[in-house]
Amino acid sequence: MLTSLARCGSCRKTLLDIFLSSAGIPARTVARARATATPLRAPPPHPRFFSISCRRDNTSGAIEGNDSAHNGRLSYDGPVSNVESGGEQAVSTRPWYLQVGTPQLDPNPLLKRQQLPELPPDPPPLLEWMLEHISTDLGLDDLTLYDLRQLDPPPALGANLIMIIGTARSEKHLHVSADRFCRWLKTSHKLSPYADGLLGRGELKLKLRRKARRARLLSKVGSSEKVNADDGIRTGWICVNVGNVPDGRKSMVYKDLHEDYVGFGEEIDGAKVVIQMLTQEKREELDLEDLWGKSVRRHERKEARMSATEESNDAPHQVGNQSTASKPALSDIQFAAASRQGLSLGSYAQARSYHTDVTVAATSPGDFDYQRADGITETAEEAEEHEGPQTLNAEQDPQIISSNQDRLAHLQQQAHHLMALPQIQAKKMLREDNSPFWESFDKIYPLFPALQEAEIKLDVLAYRQTLCPDTGKDAAVQAFHEIASSFIDIPVRMYTTILRTLMQAPVLPADVFEAASLIEQSCARGHDMGNEWIRAAMQQAILQLPDAPFAPRFRPDAFERFRVVMKRMMGPASVATELEMLQTCAQVGKWREFWDIWRSFPRAMRPRPKELYVAMFHHVAARHHQAEAIRCVREHVPEMTLEEPSVTWDAEIALAVKACLLVAEPEIARMAAQEDAFGEWVSLWRQCNRTMTQAGAKI
CATH class of the missing domain: 3.30.460.10 (Beta Polymerase, domain 2)
Known part of the structure; x- marks a missing residue:
């Protein structure tokens, strides 16, 4: 009987339950655990495993009970779940469509x-x-x-x-x-x-x-009140x-880096x-989350790039086979790793890894030639006049220039030679970006230049803009911004160079705005940019704007408004600056601004010196406008005696007045030669001749 019962799995479970009950474990507890246990299977989208701890036996492991018999017969309600000490997962024979999962409660939105x-x-x-x-x-x-x-x-x-x-x-x-x-x-x-x-x-x-x-x-x-009113x-x-x-x-992360902090506020x-x-x-x-979330994610990506770069720097790098070569600088390894991994240079700017050494490798020995074609080669006599070596040392590897002195000497050599060339030849060399000169210059120019190297490149680009105005000013402006982004302490001379480049004709409104931005940056760096040259350059830029109908222009009174602002900030302009402004106004045909500058002296209770009268008469005569010349002679010749101190007649004044008289009356010389001739022009002409005769000048 027992043997036949042992052949059935359900009967064996019943016998085990009886055995557990005789050992002191209630069969009801085991049955409850069996009835509420859920199999270790769940729907694929959200796998959640729920199980109820069962009673473990020290020898045979976990044993689950069976459901009670139904109608006096042993009913099979599920498999025997044996979890051995080896950690094997229990296997259920119940079909998936009969498995009931634990209900999942929806999360409370308030929580x-x-x-x-x-x-x-x-x-x-x-x-x-x-x-x-x-x-x-x-x-x-x-x-x-x-x-x-x-x-x-x-x-x-x-x-x-x-x-x-x-x-x-x-x-x-x-x-x-x-x-x-x-x-x-x-x-x-x-x-x-x-x-x-x-x-x-x-x-x-x-x-x-x-x-x-x-x-x-x-x-x-x-x-009624407006609903949308503030x-x-x-x-x-x-x-x-x-x-x-x-x-x-x-401690702060960057505390050691800010010991010599100079600026506003306090740490x-x-x-x-x-x-x-x-x-x-x-x-x-x-949407502040989007704003600050982007900033945080951008910073995390930057930190990840920096950490990846630092890990790559641990690997040794060797350049070439050199018998007496030293180990490459850490900056060379960093820049090489950054170029291989496609990292941006901004990551090094945040890591304060600024260096002036860089490894420049050529594809072949013949490519690294600084004095090839198109007039770059100098004679021995010309080379002795310049500082630095004309050719590379024979003992030095022509593939690499890692010495700051050698690189600076080669850049100075090329810049000096370029300035000494005739303008036609220099213009031919500088016009094309892929010319041999620029290829040679770019090979020597480092990725992170020092101050002197940056000054040389900016001077060359400014000279290129002077010779080739049609090439545009973008290259010089971009080079200056790259220098400024490398945290180099830019001197006033470099600001003056880039401002002179921007103020060269043709001047566009974008150039004026860029110049104003550079002046603001220089003042923020502590430079005194409120000098006469800056004032004159900005006024010239406003005056030289194109008059084409499609070109964007300033408002008509921009020149007067700028002069008023500069006068309040810096005081009245010097005579030399006003002479330069008169010349610029006459050249570009801005005669309304020309006379506004002329009348600004009496409005400011300032006397007009002799140089100003001479320039005014010559500019009016060069215009060849008869009515304007007549008005100028009649109004401003008597004003010379009213100045304090008065403007005395001399050869320069007489020559300038005669130039205006020739425009006002072209036959004045023939008329004054007649002894019986008289009139205001004849009298003034004869007075000019007497003054020049007394001064010993040629009539």
Whole structure:
């Protein structure tokens, strides 16, 4: 009987249950565990495994019970689940369509909105309390935290910044939460927060009272207040600047790099916490998460590139087979690794890896020739006049130039030779970007140049713009911006060079705007750019704008407005500057501006010297306008005696007045030769001749 029962699996389970019951384990407990256990199978989209712990035996492992018998017969309700000590997974023979999974409860949306964000690494001790107070006591939802302490350059709110963004339920809830939060910081933590956009309790009541009174007055006259009018109450956004709190980090990351910091403000070791409280509509409109999220992700990618570059720098690199060669510089390895991996140069700018050494390898020995075709070769006598070697040392590898002195000497040599060439030949060499000169120059020019090397390249590009105005000024401007982005302390001479290049004809409005931006940058660097040359250059640029109808132009009174601003900032211009402006106005035909400059002297109670009168008469005579020459002679010749001090007649004045008289009356010389002739022009002509005779000048 027992043998026949042992042949059936269900009977064997029943016998085991009886055995467990005799051992002191209730069969009811085992049956309950068996009845509620779920198999270890689940639908593929969301695999969730639920199991109930079963009773383990020290020898045979886990044994599950069977369902009770039905109608006096042994019914099979499921397989025997034996989990051995080896860790084998239980296997179920129940079909998948009979398996009942545990019901999954939908997450509560309110709990999701009230979930606190994770703390950043090394958080300030006060940050966790702030988050709990903002969420629990104030009731702000959808809290988002951004750790901006590592951003370089730092945000406008300050360095070591931690920003929290929360949503208020209404406008009233927004102001009440911000007010209570500021009071909590003042009373509990002795801080001095500043809430930008917060209306105080008394101020809010006053604004609401005034708004209600205004609405009553409008209703009496049959009007209503505009719905979209800005009443100063519905701000929708309050920025609470908590200030500096103790940071969780022991030391600042860049503290050692800022020991010699010079600038505005002061360095603070703590962290700055800012709470952005917004309504739901305002938060969706501003989308601060997208703004700061992009900044954080961009910084993380930059840090990843820098760490990958540092790992690649550990591998040894060798360039060529040199018997007495030294190990390459660390900067060479970094730049080579960056070029192989396609990294941007901006990552090195943030890592403060600025070097002047770079490995320049040619494809073949014949490619590295600095003095090939088109007039670059110099004679021995010319080479002795220049500084630096004319050719590479025979003992030096022609493939590599890693010495700063050698590279600088070769750049100076090519620049000096270029300036000494005839302009026609130099123009031919500089016009094309792929000319032999530029190929040779670019091979020597380093990736991260020093100050002297950058000055040489900028001088060459400025000389190219002077010889070839049609090539454009973009190359010189781009080179200057690359130099400025490499954190080189740019001297005033380089600013003057690029400004002279921008002010050369033809001058476009974009050139003037670029020049104004460069002047602002130079002033920010501490250079004194408020000199006469800058004033003259900017005025010349405004005067030389093209008059084509399709070309963008300034407003008609731009020149006068600029002169007024410069006069208030720097005072009246010098006589030399005004002489240059008169010449420029006469050349470009800006006669209204010409006479405005001329009349600016008496308006400023300044006397006009003799040089100004001589230049004015010559420019008017060169115009060949008879009516203008007549008016000029009649008005300004008598004014010379009214100046304080008065302008005395001499040979220069007489020659300039005679030039105007020849335009006013072309037959004046023949008329004055007649003894019986008289008139204002004849008398003035004879006076000029007498003055020149007394001065010993040729009539």
